[in-house]
Amino acid sequence: MGDVMKKVPVREQDPKVRATNFEEVCLGYNAEEAMEEASRCINCKNAKCIQGCPVAIDIPAFIKEVKEGDFEGAYKTIGLSSALPAICGRVCPQESQCEGKCIRGIKGEPISIGKLERFVADYALEHDIKPEGAKEHNGHKVAIIGSGPAGLTCAGDLAKLGYDVTVFEALHELGGVLVYGIPEFRLPKQKVVAKEIEKVKELGVKFETNVVIGKSTTIDQLIEEEGFEAVFIGSGAGLPKFMGIPGENANGVFSANEYLTRSNLMKAFDENYDTPIAAGKKVAVVGGGNVAMDAARTALRLGAEVHIVYRRSEEELPARVEEVHHAKEEGIIFDLLTNPVEILQEDGWVTGIKCVKMELGEPDASGRRRPVPVEGSEFTMDVDTVIMSLGTSPNPLISSTTEGLEVNKWKCIVADEEFGKTSKEGVYAGGDAVTGAATVILAMGAGKAGAKGIHEYLKDK
């Protein structure tokens, strides 16, 4: 028995080895380790961890089942609240959600809730435990736009209630950011994502890929011509931002979305696939979020020396602590309080970036201290590749082609939080399409809310 104040450590690939491959970094718990970690839970009556979970999984209940070795029971308990536990256990920022509220965390380390959820979900995938579907179908047709976490969750919940659900996806693979955005080394595509989606299919949900809503057909046409009675929009926030500085169109400058799509969705890192990627020898990734970490660690695995260039200090990095830690272990160099002002080029190719040093001034509206340029501190960083990871916003394709759908000034769809109801009758929305870029679990929460809203709307029809 280890120290009860500390988490049972999780096995990981050695940083030196993993920096050269795309295999999953974190290897997860085995049954013995999971049961030992579960036994650290004190099973609070008024469990704060549940409040920290955006979909309110009954955490003490499933952990108790893990402790007793009833892994199938634990999977069913999680299944009451979450459709994608193998994914959320891996990518949720638990430190600011469930684990951030854990009582154990006050004096020691919180329970490793994410790793336990992951263990239970992986166990279910390995042992092919089926989710429970609806006993009878109610015949109502619902369309879901987008097969990311919000859409998948909404589809799963509605199918469980007996609805006839079809999910429309613009890309050729299902999963949204789970397949094009989050890299293989954090979230295996075949082993985890494809199998979780298979479970949604087992509930009777139909999927149609290569359908771009707003182009291949519109929401109004789905309702008027194809007989869908309600629609849930979970189209995400996939439109990349650029800085607008000189030289940004030079060869070797990519949006993180492009770089990650090439590597993750198109498998450009694997030479058996046809899509090329410009690996780069020395890469600067501009930004400090999870996407920046993913892009940086991908470039590193393709053989580059990689720098994270971020205008604030380490404390403000929006990326998960675990990801920053992993990135550092693998040898990513952090150039903090640094902001690019120009991309330098020769004959159309990137040769470097002109940067300026920053210092932190007064807090801004978001409460974070505003970075201010230090006069006369310009310097040049020699790089051959620049990846812009400055955030994304919703693609206006759907909102601009749907009559009567209200959007706010950031082009986000306006929808209420409890039911995902939009300004248009029968149309619901949730996830990044409503909030702007956020987390997988918040999108899932919004998918659940949308399913609830659609059920309220259709159940008496």
Place this chain on the structure above:
Amino acid sequence: MYKILKAEELADKIFLMDVEAPRVARHCEPGQFVIVKMDEKGERIPLTICDYDREKGTITIVFQIVGASTEKMADLKEGDYFRDFTGPLGCASEFVHEDIETLKNKKMLFVAGGVGAAPVYPQVKWLHEHGIDADVIVGSKTKDLLILEDEMKAVAGNLYVCTDDGSYGHSGMVTSMVEKLVKEEGKKYDVCVAIGPMIMMKFTCLMTKELGIPTIVSMNPIMVDGTGMCGACRLHVGDEIKFACVDGPEFDGHLVNFDEAMKRQMMYKTQEGRAMLKLQEGNTHHGGCGNCGGDN
């Protein structure tokens, strides 16, 4: 899966295919494009829509072998399938939304270079079906590479064919034909639409600028998703950055930064060259979209 109903070689290394894609056929308009992915390991390739049949639910694509992927695609036969076929993508040509009577008073000139004849065709056909006969210049390197001549003749007002080597029609580049029509034959055009390799569009724009004819071009940069999520296809139009896949592919040709766009098109030259060499020995080729005739 999307079934190929017809596959034929129009000219050396230029292929035409009819593909079953009912959703695309029902909604597409002239000026739009599709993205195709051959198989599991294939890349996503943008191709302009050459024709469509709403009733049969088919889309006609025309492509030229310019790299490893199009080389493999050329081997597909009638009865084979594309794994993925997405569209229609991009914006329809502006005239589709214009008032027909206003349009009838406009004199339009289309300039097609090489495989650019394929995307020009549905536009001229659409106009013809609405009672408007536009003049069309089709340029080709040689007589053997000329495509869609009969089809174009059937829908165009006047059709002018040029070959670089003078093996058929007028001898010379499309730009000299534009100049000849305006300066020597006294033709007046309110708008010109030029589609083909970027270098051809660039020089056509230089010519029409001199002649004072507003000109629209259809840009063919490197694309990945084709839905606006990555910016691989971004280009400068005036002072603005535009994504060709969602803001275009058609833009005011007099505002497009062609030199930058051509450099960006070369980005994967070496990788593509290597992929091509893996398939067959011979010429390496430029980067790009799979539908232009080659910029070098």
